Amino acid sequence: MTERSETIKHNMLSIKQRIETACARSDRSSDSVCLLAVSKTKPISDISYAWQTGQRVFAENKPQEIRDKAPQLDDNISWHMIGHCQKNKVKYVVPFCQLIHSVDSYDLASKINQVASNYQKIMPIMLQVNISGEVSKYGLAIEEIFPLLESLKEFKQIKPVGLMTIPPYQDNPEENRQYFRRLKEILVDIKMKKPDNKTMEYLSMGMTNDFEIAIEEGATHIRVGTGIFGNRTK
Numbered sequence: 280m281t282e283r284s285e286t287i288k289h290n291m292l293s294i295k296q297r298i299e300t301a302c303a304r305s306d307r308s309s310d311s312v313c314l315l316a317v318s319k320t321k322p323i324s325d326i327s328y329a330w331q332t333g334q335r336v337f338a339e340n341k342p343q344e345i346r347d348k349a350p351q352l353d354d355n356i357s358w359h360m361i362g363h364c365q366k367n368k369v370k371y372v373v374p375f376c377q378l379i380h381s382v383d384s385y386d387l388a389s390k391i392n393q394v395a396s397n398y399q400k401i402m403p404i405m406l407q408v409n410i411s412g413e414v415s416k417y418g419l420a421i422e423e424i425f426p427l428l429e430s431l432k433e434f435k436q437i438k439p440v441g442l443m444t445i446p447p448y449q450d451n452p453e454e455n456r457q458y459f460r461r462l463k464e465i466l467v468d469i470k471m472k473k474p475d476n477k478t479m480e481y482l483s484m485g486m487t488n489d490f491e492i493a494i495e496e497g498a499t500h501i502r503v504g505t506g507i508f509g510n511r512t513k
C-alpha cells in the first residue's frame with residue numbers, strides 16, 4: 280500500500296470513530312448518520328482509496344467534477360451534489376447524482392425537474408438555507424423556505440427530502456450549534472405544519488470542523504472533506 284492510501288485509511292477510521300462517539304453522546308445509533316466523503320479537487324486515486332475502506336458515498340461541489348469523475352468509478356458509488364449549481368450545468372449532475380443538497384431557487388428546481396424528466400428519474404433534493412443570515416450568495420432566507428416548498432409541488436420529478444446549511448467557519452465550532460439547532464427546528468416545523476411534506480426528513484449539516492456538534496443537533500448527513508483527504512490546494 281502506498282503512503283497516501285494509508286493516510287486516507289487512517290483518516291477514514293478516525294472520522295468514523297469520532298462519528299460513533301458523537302452518536303453515543305447524543306443517544307443516536309451511528310447508522311443514523313450518513314458520512315459524505317467530500318472529494319472535491321482530489322484525484323480519482325484518493326476516491327479509490329476511500330472506497331477500499333468501505334466508503335460508498337462521495338460528494339462534489341462542482342457539476343463538472345461529478346460529470347468527469349463519476350463515469351471513471353464504480354457504479355455503486357452514491358454521488359451527492361453539495362455546491363452551487365448553475366442551471367446550464369444541471370445536466371452534468373442529474374444523471375449521476377443520488378441527492379442534490381443545494382437547491383435554493385424555483386428556477387433551479389424547475390431545471391432539475393426538466394432534466395430529471397428526460398432521464399425518467401425522480402430526483403431527491405434538499406433546500407439550502409442561509410441560516411446564519413451572513414452575507415452569502417447562496418441559500419434561502421428562512422422565510423423563503425415554506426413558499427418554495429409549496430411551489431415545488433408542481434414538479435413531479437423532484438422529491439424534497441430535507442434541509443441543508445453551510446454555517447460560517449468558526450474557530451470555536453460551538454458557535455455553530457445555534458445554527459444547527461435552528462435548522463432542525465425549521466424541519467420539525469415543516470413536518471408539523473405540512474403533513475403532506477412527509478418526505479422532508481433529512482438535515483445535511485456539519486463539516487470537518489463542526490460535524491460532532493451537528494450530529495448532537497440532529498444531522499443525518501455530514502459532509503467531511505479535509506478530515507478525510509487533507510487540505511485542498513486549489
Ligand SMILES: *Cc1c(COP(=O)(O)O)cnc(C)c1O
Binds near residue numbers: 317445488503504506
Ligand atoms: C468543501 C465542502 C465541505 C467539506 O468541507 P471540509 O471543511 O473540508 O470538511 C462540506 N460542504 C460543502 C458544501 C463544501 O463545499
